[in-house]
Amino acid sequence: MIELILLNLLMNQVLPNDPQTAVKIRIKTYQEDTYYLLTDAQPLDVAVEGPTWIRVYTRLPWHLDWTGTRAYKLIRQENGQQEKFVSMETAYSKVARLGSVRLSKWRSFFISVPKGRNTYRFIHWQSPSDSIFVKIAYESPGQWQELIPQSYATKLELVEDERVIDYYEAGPEQPVIVDVNGPARIKFIVRFHCDPLQTQDRLFALTVKEKNKALKTASFRVHRSETTSYRNRPETSPSNPRTLYLNVRKGSHRLELRLSGANDRAGIRAFTEQKR
Numbered sequence: 001m002i003e004l005i006l007l008n009l010l011m012n013q014v015l016p017n018d019p020q021t022a023v024k025i026r027i028k029t030y031q032e033d034t035y036y037l038l039t040d041a042q043p044l045d046v047a048v049e050g051p052t053w054i055r056v057y058t059r060l061p062w063h064l065d066w067t068g069t070r071a072y073k074l075i076r077q078e079n080g081q082q083e084k085f086v087s088m089e090t091a092y093s094k095v096a097r098l099g100s101v102r103l104s105k106w107r108s109f110f111i112s113v114p115k116g117r118n119t120y121r122f123i124h125w126q127s128p129s130d131s132i133f134v135k136i137a138y139e140s141p142g143q144w145q146e147l148i149p150q151s152y153a154t155k156l157e158l159v160e161d162e163r164v165i166d167y168y169e170a171g172p173e174q175p176v177i178v179d180v181n182g183p184a185r186i187k188f189i190v191r192f193h194c195d196p197l198q199t200q201d202r203l204f205a206l207t208v209k210e211k212n213k214a215l216k217t218a219s220f221r222v223h224r225s226e227t228t229s230y231r232n233r234p235e236t237s238p239s240n241p242r243t244l245y246l247n248v249r250k251g252s253h254r255l256e257l258r259l260s261g262a263n264d265r266a267g268i269r270a271f272t273e274q275k276r
Helices: 001-010
Strands: 022-028 031-039 044-059 067-078 082-098 101-103 107-126 131-137 143-147 155-160 165-169 177-196 202-210 213-222 228-230 242-261 266-274
Touching: 022 242, 031 044, 031 107, 044 067, 044 082, 067 213, 082 107, 082 213, 107 131, 165 177, 165 242, 177 202, 177 213, 213 242
Parallel strands: none
Antiparallel strands: 022 031, 022 082, 031 131, 044 107, 044 131, 067 082, 067 107, 082 101, 143 266, 155 165, 155 228, 165 266, 177 242, 177 266, 202 213, 202 242
């Protein structure tokens, strides 16, 4: 068992317990990664010795008639009990192929594995495709230091897993304003405001500006979160979290985060990456 774990660490990839279907995905014609097939009828199980971090990479087979982006959702089950829903959005990849099959860009999420032997099951929940390709590797996330905004509409208290997390609201007239010193990589975690009765996905857009110049604009398709709520805003439901990254050059920067919709609102957290 120890030898197998060490081998997996050296290969930097976690192997499923019962890999029924494995495929070689070619990247830029010279790199191949092993992905495993996840379908409605075929969940993916892995066992991992902790404490450690793993990173779960996913891709969709991309249909010829698809344009724009596609959203999909997984269920992550830990030790046969705890379940967490994972939502992602992807687009067409110009560099990845499975034979003649076109693929989406990869999307990933991290899992902090506790001490001891842990089992994880990944379940296909909702996807425009009947299959999802999954790769699991031993990787740890970068260390991020939270940036407290200089200006915002309201502080929101989001309740998740019995924890209260502060988010800062951007409204129609009040952007979230963050000061940062570069060079730096910035991460924004965004939860758009949803109606508590909302059942369909909604599309939102967020723009990061500096001195009235747009540095980056991103569109997100989101759904109402079923596992979080605002303690101090019960009439509003947060969306599933979406992430936006931005690199800034050397010097001082004042960044404004604005929503495109006239009545849109969102809770935002900002972080700067710290070198290990």
